Amino acid sequence: MIAIVVLSIVMFGVNAVFWSAVGGMRRIEQFRQERIAGPSGGQVAGRGARSAERLTPDDVxxxxxAHNEELVVELTIGSACSLVPASNVHVVSDGSSDRTADLARSDGARVLELQPNVGKAGALAAAIENFGLSEKYAVVLLLDADTRLSADYLETGLPYFDDPDVVAVAGRAATNVDPTPATRLGRILVAYRERVYVAMQLLIKYGQAAKRANVVSIVPxxxxxYRTNILSRIDIDAPGLVIEDFNMTFDVHAQQLGRIAFHPSAAVAYTQDPDSFREYTNQVRRWTLGFWQTVRRHRVRADKFWLALSFYIAELIISSVVLLLxxxxxxxxxAAAAAxxxxxxxxxxxxxxxxxLPPLYLVLGLLIPDLILTVLAVVTMKRPRYLLYAPIFPLIRIVDSYLCLRSLAQSRAGGSSGRWTSPTRRAVVDGRASYPEELV
Known part of the structure; x- marks a missing residue:
């Protein structure tokens, strides 16, 4: 019985339990403030005091x-233009060889074309300077070319900037299920990725973003x-990194630029997750490699961010080793039981x-905490069919663990060029994206 308890704790995660408790206290405090404010309180509790002038979509x-994103870029631009004037939408086509730039122009976006491919981080830095975004706007919203914004993204996200201490608002990631993956494996992979989003954001990130904590490790x-007035102090195009968002977040903490805000019901956006095993493993490898590269790049400091990060890293390595074993x-x-x-x-x-270590205890120690995560995703996203995939999810976690440890080893071998190849996209057949009703 001790074995099943220990394995369950390792599989579910001490970090998840701790930050869930912090998040629970944050929710109780928010509920208390909402009760005090009453129906005419004028703002969502916990988002800080109002500034003299609230930011509007014109300020964003x-x-x-984008790199070869002709299948999805038009819908992304359409999503953006539904929230801000078309003149506020900017596209940087990084070495695209398809119609990405032409389609963006025809949809009214301002377009910068780069040749050759310099990588996403380099493209962002070049576009911010070329378009003069820091001088013309108060906030910049960074989007991937497959992202769809919820209709209330700015309505729920911008008010966090009423607090002058907030310098970044992390978007809430959700899975875009339109179009549905064509294969069963694809549907399982997309469902698993959605489960990861739910677990990480509800159980960990919500607590990490509490005002007194402020230890969010990634602004995706x-x-x-981001507030544009801090962009010059962030090394967006840091050399040797395969992705930029971890490094940008670490820079915010390292330079003590301000607070990172996050709430599960605010700034919701939808992404198209990979639906083939090769694309999935490539994406996870890229993310984990970028994380380890960023950790190695930044110097350890005696502060609460690095304290929280250190506990997370320790647990990540331990759980990955246990899963592989x-x-x-x-x-x-x-064999021992049979003998x-x-x-x-x-x-x-x-x-x-x-x-x-009887076989039954080993299996239950893995499956019970993993099933809890699946039930959380089922209840949150209202997708009961995910229970059918529950026996497969632990196997994908083992794959993730292998990629995590392999990327850790690769991060010691040297830096990356940052150049990118976009994953294969699923074309949207009906011309619209489907969003879960409970999040819109």
């Missing part, structure tokens, strides 16, 4: 970095906002191992 520049580059341990446990049962005089160490 939207910047979309797919759909997040799970299958061999299960095989040995099955202890059928051998006339089994060796004492074999019997001890079979009693300490």
């Amino acid at each position: 520049a939207i910047l979309i970095a 580059g797919f759909a997040s906002m 799970f299958v061999p341990l299960l095989v040995v446990s099955l 202890a049962r059928w051998m006339p005089a089994p060796p004492e160490p074999l019997v001890e191992f079979a009693n300490t």
Whole structure:
């Protein structure tokens, strides 16, 4: 029984339990403030005091970095233009060889074309300077070319900037399910990615973004906002990194530029997740490699951000090792149990191992906490079919663990050029995106 408890704690995560508790206290405090403010309180509790002039969509520049994104860029621009004037939408086509730039122009966006491909980070830095975004706008919203913004993205996200201490608003990631992946494996991979978003954002990130904590480790580059007056102090195009958003977030903390805001019901945006195993592993490898590269680039400091990050890294490595050892341990446990049962005089160490780590305890120690995460996603996203995929999700977690540890080793080998190849996109057939009703 001790084995199942220990394995369950490792699989579910001490970080998830701790930050969920912090998030719960944050929600209670927000509810208390809402009760005090009453129906005419005028603002969502917990978003800080109002500034003299609230920011409006006219104050927001939207910047979309794209590389060969003709299948999706028009819908992304349309989503952006539904929230801000078309003149506020900017696209940087980074070495595209398709119709990305032409389609963006025809949709009314301002376009910068770069040749050759310099990478997303370099493209963002070049576009911010070329368009003069820091001088013309108060806020820049960074979008990936496959992102769809919720109709209330700015309505719910901009008020966080009423607090002058807030310098960035992290977008809430959700999965775009239109079009549906064509294969069963694709649907399972997309469902798993949505489960990861729910678990990370509800159980960890919401607590990390509490005002007194402020230890959010990533402002995702797919759909997040920054005050433009801090961009010159952030090394957007840092050399040797495969992705930019971890580094930008770490820079905010390193230079103590201000607070990062996040709320699960604010600044919601939808992304198209990979639906093939190759594309999925490429994306996870890129994300984890970018994380480890950023950790190695920044110097450890004696502050609460690095304290929280250190506990997360320790747990990430331990859980990854345990998951990779799970299958061999299960095989040995099955063999030991069989030998202890059928051998006339089994060796004492074999019997001890079979009693300490029986196969059933190993399986339950993995499946129970993993099933809890699936149920959380089912309840939050109202997708009961995810329960059918629950037996497969632990196998994908093992793949993630391998990619995480492999990327850790690769991060020691040297930097990356930052150049990118966009994943294969699913074309939207009906000309519109489908969003879960509970998040719109």
